[in-house]
Amino acid sequence: MAERTPWSLSGALRGMFQRPTITEDTWDDLETALVGADFGPDVTEAVIDELRANVERYRTTDPRDLQRMLRETIEERLSKYDTTLRLTERPAVVLVVGVNGVGKTTTIGKFARFLGTYGRSVVVGAADTFRAAAVDQLATWAERGGAQIVRPQQQGQDPASVAFQTVEFAKRTGTEIVIIDTAGRLHTKGGLMDELTKIRRVVEKQAPVSEVLLVLDATTGQNGLAQAQAFIEHAGVTGLVVTKLDGSAKGGFVLAVQEQTGIPIKLVGQGEGIGDLTGFTPHVFAQKLVG
Numbered sequence: 060m061a062e063r064t065p066w067s068l069s070g071a072l073r074g075m076f077q078r079p080t081i082t083e084d085t086w087d088d089l090e091t092a093l094v095g096a097d098f099g100p101d102v103t104e105a106v107i108d109e110l111r112a113n114v115e116r117y118r119t120t121d122p123r124d125l126q127r128m129l130r131e132t133i134e135e136r137l138s139k140y141d142t143t144l145r146l147t148e149r150p151a152v153v154l155v156v157g158v159n160g161v162g163k164t165t166t167i168g169k170f171a172r173f174l175g176t177y178g179r180s181v182v183v184g185a186a187d188t189f190r191a192a193a194v195d196q197l198a199t200w201a202e203r204g205g206a207q208i209v210r211p212q213q214q215g216q217d218p219a220s221v222a223f224q225t226v227e228f229a230k231r232t233g234t235e236i237v238i239i240d241t242a243g244r245l246h247t248k249g250g251l252m253d254e255l256t257k258i259r260r261v262v263e264k265q266a267p268v269s270e271v272l273l274v275l276d277a278t279t280g281q282n283g284l285a286q287a288q289a290f291i292e293h294a295g296v297t298g299l300v301v302t303k304l305d306g307s308a309k310g311g312f313v314l315a316v317q318e319q320t321g322i323p324i325k326l327v328g329q330g331e332g333i334g335d336l337t338g339f340t341p342h343v344f345a346q347k348l349v350g
């Protein structure tokens with residue numbers, strides 16, 4: 060993965076180090092930096108309270124100590140969630156959900172490639188069957204990612220039947236991982252959630268669903284989260300994928316979204332290339348975020 064970290068706080072924290080010691084202005088700068096990076100008011104307040112207490116306890120006045128404490132606090136908060144993908148079933152079935160435009164198709168291609176680098180075989184099911192162009196686009200990304208694809212036999216085919224056929228294909232061929240693409244928008248939210256429920260029910264006749272990954276676009280931050288609320292409430296989401304971090308100054312969204320939803324982040328997308336998806340490692344992330 061290319062090293063592009065526009066979401067790093069290092070620029071925003073620069074002011075903090077222009078003063079030789081920690082002053083009230085330092086705390087103001089820190090608050091501005093955290094709010095600007097989309098940590099959200101609650102997390103910002105909690106982090107600052109914790110840091111104030113630590114600075115007092117260790118009687119330090121050095122801004123560099125404050126930076127280290129900030130890194131540790133963020134890492135500790137990020138680590139409260141288990142970010143490991145659970146893909147031990149064979150086949151392991153992953154449903155990918157989220158509103159249109161967040162990067163779902165791209166993520167599926169990148170995820171297939173990611174799994175391929177660990178030697179896993181992958182088949183993608185095109186269960187967003189209403190737009191032929193979407194199926195073609197998914198097929199292109201599946202191919203780039205080195206995965207097979209099961210397409211609908213006709214436009215508008217029941218998404219659950221495509222999902223069923225994809226799992227069937229995996230069982231027949233010994234393919235290890237099944238990734239099911241799902242629709243991001245239907246006429247009604249209720250309709251969309253019913254469709255997801257049906258896909259799950261039909262898949263579970265053959266194999267358990269190992270993960271339900273909700274894709275979120277970092278550039279839309281809190282707005283994007285509000286749009287995805289129905290999935291969080293009804294789709295049994297087990298993990299989050301945050302995309303487009305490379306085009307975002309909102310690194311704090313990663314922590315805020317985990318704390319607000321209580322759902323771990325499992326993958327992070329940082330670019331439009333097939334290799335631009337990684338697992339989520341709190342230590343590495345906190346290091347890059349705070350510097």
Ligand SMILES: Nc1nc2c(ncn2[C@@H]2O[C@H](COP(=O)(O)OP(=O)(O)OP(=O)(O)O)[C@@H](O)[C@H]2O)c(=O)[nH]1
Pocket residue numbers: 158159160161162163164165166193243302303304305306328329330331335
């Ligand atoms: N910079 C950047 N762009 C991304 C990333 N992931 C996806 N994109 C871009 O976001 C746009 C939307 O991605 P898609 O994968 O088509 O999104 P989708 O959710 O499947 O959208 P629909 O096809 O409309 O349902 C594309 O232009 C992608 O190249 C990322 O991590 N970084």
